[in-house]
Amino acid sequence: MRTLAFTVAITVAGGNLMAQNPDQAPNLYRDHIQPLFKKSCLGCHNAGAKQGGLDLSTREALLRGSEHGPVVAIGKPDDSQLYKAIAHVTEPAMPFKGKKLPDADIARIAEWIKAGADYGEPVADADGVNLTEVRKHWAFRNPVRPAVPAGNPAGNPIDAFLEFDRAKRGLTALPQTDKATLLRRVYVDLTGLPPTPEQVAAFAVSKDPKAYDKIVGELLKSPGYGERWGRHWLDIWRYSDWYGYRQSNQVRYSQRHIWRWRDWTVESLNQNKPYDRMIVEMIAGDELAPNDPSVVRATGYLARNWYLFNRNVWLGDIVEYTSAGFLGLTLKCARCHAHKYDPIPQADYYRFRAFFEPHDVRTDRVPGEADILKDGMPRVYDADDSRPTYRFIRGNESNPDTSVPLQPAVPVLFGKPDLHIQPVTLPLEVYFPDSRLFVPGDLVAQAKSSIEKAEADLKKVKDKPEPEQVILAATKRVEAAKAGLPALEARIEAEFAALKTPVPENSEKLAEEARKLERAANMIQAEADIIAAKYEFDLGKNDEKKLAGATAKLEAAVKALKEPAEGYSPTGPKYPATSSGRRLALARWIASKENPLTARVAINDMWFRHFGKPLVATVFNFGRSGKPPTNPELLDWLAVEFMDRNWDMKAIHRLMVTSNAYKMASSAATADSPQTKIDPDNIYYWRMNVRRMEAEAIRDSMLAIAGKLDPTMGGPELDETKGHDIFRRSIYFRTAPDLQMDMLQAFDVASPIECFARSESIVPQQALALANGKLSFTVSRTVAAQLAERLTTPQAFVNAAFLKVLDRTPSAAEARESVAFLTQQAELYSDPAKLTLFTNGSEVPLKPSADLKQRARESLVHVLLNHNDFVTLR
């Protein structure tokens, strides 16, 4: 019932959004029918929703009828489905599941149909969004910096806003947490790694009032910041390594070498690149700085959406996640019909898509590797700016409305800003990337290595020895490879000569030479292919597919021999020399200070990850069906501050983590404390929220504690099955649907398909991962060995172990229990005959200590890694 009421309320509100055209001339339609339609019919039968295929908003639409056929017979109400449904003569009776209309209204409908079913003006124009109505929704209005409430002792406006809210409700904030807890909180939060015991100790004794602020500064400068926050943003931006059909090495989604975009993210954050600049680089880096690969790699953000089989799925994902991720707008809801809640007509979806319509994905060579399967830079470019964008009728891609090609434009609810779409002229190195100076050398090296490979193959078949035909084919292949090298060199020379201005005199000659050499090489290659194909043909037996394949190969080779090659083949592809500029215009609009959503959405994302709870609960939906902000003034103040500081992310992080709100204790309050009674959900931040650490932070912290963390940054994705053996940070391991590290999966790692907010589940599989996982044993044995070197008494060891693993000293009771545990375990080990060994599970190279006391220490550290405090930020 609740849902129904909600829907109805929204529908009514939605109706108000549509433009109205008051017209004073009295007639039956305007006086009665139109109000009646609006009140009782248009909620479902409008141009967007079109229930049953019926749209009553214009006469034209009415006459088109429903999916079951015509609904009015002009002049004959009794033959009109519209009348019969309203009069409850036929099923389904209208209004659907609603009360029957008053008899007078039903009679007027009959009269109106009899008189010709005339509309004066359309009831609503699907595109005519009423901007005054739009602005009534908070998120569609530009944020204005609210005055900071007076009486702000801490000096941090965040606290002023929160204290103002708390004071109104009689809430008292909890005091600052202890120093060790705070330090661990801010370390893990900013870098994903815990502080060392030495850092905890130094902070504890520091008398410097600026000590905390200095630490924050250092953490924001450390490379760990980019790795930690890079991962957060990549959740939202849907980072995924390529996936599809691994069995046949077929990329179906995303791109090979997409890690270059991941590295760009980490590096950009560490350089504190302004957020607006980051947005523009991701959406249009190729148009912004075409000749700068360090910028262009950012477009991996778009390339990640590439999908082999269906461009509508691919572009659909771009529309959906670009609008949701940066704007908090659920544009995807307008794919099939007008948005149900927000003033977004269906055409808006397709106009947004039109920004991306010309673009495509390619991989450029990178220095040192000619083979783009092995390395390269995936990126986007505009392949064809003449591709039209059509609205798909009811979202059905096989039913495009080709009568109206749509132009790129932002949703009409934002007014109609002029985006100044300007084509971008691209330099030669960009539209012909293999004209870059490093490419010839790499191509030649590649050709040389193919000669070596062909020679090695020949040696192999000779040594075996394979049948004569096979050896002959291999011999020919060596010849072909050898002939290919001078051909390649000639092609390169001819190509580079042709690029010179003025074109050198001998360029024709060079081209001719290249043509000649290439053809010679091709002929040898074809001979080799024929021999091989014939051999395969003879082996063909009854295998239909193989036979067909061999035959085709044979035919192709013969054909190649007979037909002279036209010119020489270029060394690499050439792309259009201009880019439409559409994406650049869109990106600049998204990243503009005039955009009411961008800054708010980013602030919400940052706040969420610092405070464990977002200000707007529906992080990807700031529209009217989303949740309003719990602390609207605070959100707006931060959003304006962010923009006024030119989108300086580190400044915002600093502001947030140096607030009193951030430093507060998280607990000690019981269920019956006054705060819990007034604000059980902590909406007004009277305490810090306790959080479970993210999967990556848990694994990386384990490695850091043991001193095993390999700080190497960046590079190709690592094998996700090697997470217990390769000690790099988790962000560098492969992540794709079906391909995620077991340990990270246990702790709710981000789904690469969509993750605006991670789960914080607590399930037994997590306990198993930490209790039985190989990494836990490696870490606990390593840590115990390190500590035992300097600490001999059990008390000292326990103390040090707590500090090392949990960043805190044990309570008296914990210390007592722990010392007893050391004794108890050592005793247990002393009589192995009474013990049973596990036989299954991963072999851990680092064996348990043979020294019983040491083994007990290992056991203690192992338990501490499983302690709730280890995976928790208090």
Next chain:
Amino acid sequence: MPKLGLCSDNRSRRMFLSDTSMGLTGLALGSLLPRKALAAETDLWSPPDGKPHFAPKAKRVIWLFMLGGVSHVESFDPKPALNKYAGKHLSETPHREVLSSPFVKENLKAFVPGQHQTKLTLYPMQSGFRERGKNGVCVSDWFPNIGSQMHELSLIRSTWTTDNDHGAILQFHTGHHIFDGYLPTLGSWTHYGLGSMNENLPSYVVLGQPPGDCCGGMGTHGSGYLGPEHAGVLLQVDPANPLPFSSPGPGVYKEEQQKEFEFLNRLNKLSGVEYPSDPALKARIKSYELAFRMQMAAPEAIQFKEESEETKRLYGMDNELSKPFGEVCLAARRLSERGVRFVQIYHGGSGNAWDSHKDLKKNHGDLAAKVDKPIAGLLQDLKQRGLLDETVVVWATEFGRSPGAEQSNGRDHHPFGFSVWMAGGGIKAGVVHGATDEIGFHAVENRHYVTDIHATVLHQLGIDPKRLDVPGRKRIEVDYGKPITEILV
């Protein structure tokens, strides 16, 4: 706070069990942090409480899914007419109109347009067939054992799907074409709605080899926006290593681990004094208790020591051919018996798919011999143990196979009409529902899209899928499907 996104939870509202020492019955949901909404800011929406919405007919599900696409005409929907028209072009038969039927358009959302063109030369039945079971249902000779159980189940001969490629695997589990993305699967909805009956075991278990990444991969037992805690947990039928991390490596003593868990429990409870109202801490403590038990319960559930030779024979485990799948089916029974809510079984992974584009006779003949006895055995065993009444058993496949020949001796994918059967859990015994046309091309009578199967399963479990909806995740009628009331008791 409603669900925030694909992988979110309702942290601010988590309410842990008021007492961590309470019995397992108190733990309704798969996650140990059952979510409870507060009315004030959530539009009264609240996540499921683990209780059925109406009186359930069944408690659990065993879902048998054949990868690759089993030929309906050579399994549960034999078509003598194919023999009659064998070798004839479709246009030479009275059935030429199947190509212009509106079902073609309604039915098909081609994965790669132009691939899998309709095969026009009709291909004769590759197996014999006869009436089987006490109710005399026509079934292929490749399935004599399941055939003998026809009076125990409801056969639905009129299922259809829309993907004509192996994304249909994903589609059968999520109700959506692979182009729509990776959405929650039936198993995850069940888990989300009802949670567990035995927290010592994962409550949505997957057995067998899942499909490759080409065809939905792990997404076919995934949970989409419901969050990873509701995804199926892959279990190996290997008592030595049934689950990831189910055992510490060799060299660790069982007693040592037990002492560690006990000590850990004491330490965490000491923290509890410090943080008396931290629900996550209580949940964490509980999770270790459960993990310790799961570590033992999972291997125990999938070993067969106490199963009699007679039982093993029933599952075909005395025959090398049918033994591997027999073990999977027996494991499924044991898991069900122990309270696992949803057991999803894949058959046909790792290059053994039913995808017989050629050599159908050999492919299907061999594979049927591997699964026929085990599946029939499972039905009989459930029945004799009194478990069938409260267990819905579903046998399904991604699509059927084309009436026309592919290459010289195979059949192509066929989304237009194929067979699924269901048994137990308040499903009628001995019913044949729906039909394809004379050559098995279109489902023509009582057509059912795959979500009708979902709706039927959920209905038997006492769940109204609409009441499981997550705010911001709009679903439409076809996503819910309609229970097939004709086959319900």
